[in-house]
Amino acid sequence: MQFAQGHISKKITDILSVATPIGVFVVNTMGFIDTDTGSALGCGRQWPLCNNQLIPSSFDLHTLIEFGHRGLVGLVSILLISFGVFAWVNYGRFIEVRVLSLISVGFVVVEALLGALGVLFGDPPAELATHFGVSLIAFAAVLLLQIVISQIKRHTHDGTTHELMPLRPHAVTKSYESAVWFTFSYLYVAMYIGAYVASSGAADSFSGLVVPAESLQTPHHALWIDLLHRTIAAGLLLLIVHLVVQSYKFRAQRPDLWKGSLAALTFTILQIAAGIFLIDSHISLIAQILHTAVVTALFGVICYMALQVLPEPLARSKQTSDTLVPEH
Structure with missing residues (x-):
């Protein structure tokens, strides 16, 4: 029973x-x-x-x-x-x-x-x-x-056994762990700024593909806000590419992080494309929903990677995790 x-x-x-x-x-x-x-x-x-x-x-x-x-x-x-x-x-x-x-x-x-x-x-x-x-x-x-x-x-x-097996058997290097968590923090700040831009109405003045083309006379000083927004997006792309390169080195030992980095890169490229569509469609509702949906998926992937680089909790580790050695 x-x-x-x-x-x-x-x-x-x-x-x-x-x-x-x-x-x-x-x-x-x-x-x-x-x-x-x-x-x-x-x-x-x-x-x-x-x-x-x-x-x-x-x-x-x-x-x-x-x-x-x-x-x-x-x-x-x-x-x-x-x-x-x-x-x-x-x-x-x-x-x-x-x-x-x-x-x-x-x-x-x-x-x-x-x-x-x-x-x-x-x-x-x-x-x-x-x-x-x-x-x-x-x-x-x-x-x-x-x-x-x-x-x-x-x-x-x-989940029926009483033996608590480690979920992450190979620990990543400290530098990789720091890179993932820095990317997580960067992305969260970037999303907050993007949400603030959208809710302030400044995005209505964004123009120019790929280089911003606003005038300083436009409301909300749209040129500087747009430059900031696009610079942050470019920085995010570079951070994600860095994670892909580093994850490739130990793809055999940690395929979860390798696949996660590829998914993050895919969603980052889609997010940039959605941003271009957003400007080209003059901030249409469909473009905004797409932009929001893609960044939500991207955030989910980065959160997953942040979870996966955490060390195994000592309270239930029955065996010592091996430190991951990158492949050359």
Whole structure:
């Protein structure tokens, strides 16, 4: 009986591990559409009520988008909390599961509070950028939680053994670990600046492919902001290329990092292409959604690499990890 209950609990965890990251991604995308279409006040400056009602008696487009977004946030929050609880119950002896469960649930709560405060008191560009940054961390945490559980199942025969095997058997060099975490920090700051630019309205003045062509007379000093934005993007590309070159040296021992670096490079190139499309389409909604979706995927990949370069927790390491020696 106890075995059957444990099996069912793990099956539920498996289902939630797939549904929850998808749900968080959809909520984040819906939130972007909500903001960009000017629907954030579709329910007025009220929360949790919508136009003085729990369920509006009439809907226009803005009310439908805002009310739908609120409903999705509630549904996904239930999914995420359930996933965190089931993950903790079934795999909580792994420190990664405990930490990621707390981060994912905590940041989704913060994200919901920021959304409510934005409705009640307004959304300045800095608050919108912060909201975007928090939503990305929530998505990355729940995605990594799903990945870690998959790793545990592969390394411990569905997590039923009491022997805690290492998930990362070959430790990377300190220089590589520092490079990955620097890229993570750089990307997060770059995304915050990009979100601030988008929410401030300055991006509407961006022009010129590939070299910026704005005038200093345009609003928001668009030329300098655009130069900064493009310079940051170029710097990110160089950092990702550096990771690809370094990962190639030990691709046989750590194929996870080699494949991760290739995925990061692919998404970086797609992000640059999406940025060009964004300018060429005069900041169309489709281009903005594409730009946001690609950078979300890129952030997820870099977060995965940051997780994979961490040393094995001493509390459960049964064997000494070998330091990785790059191939020449």
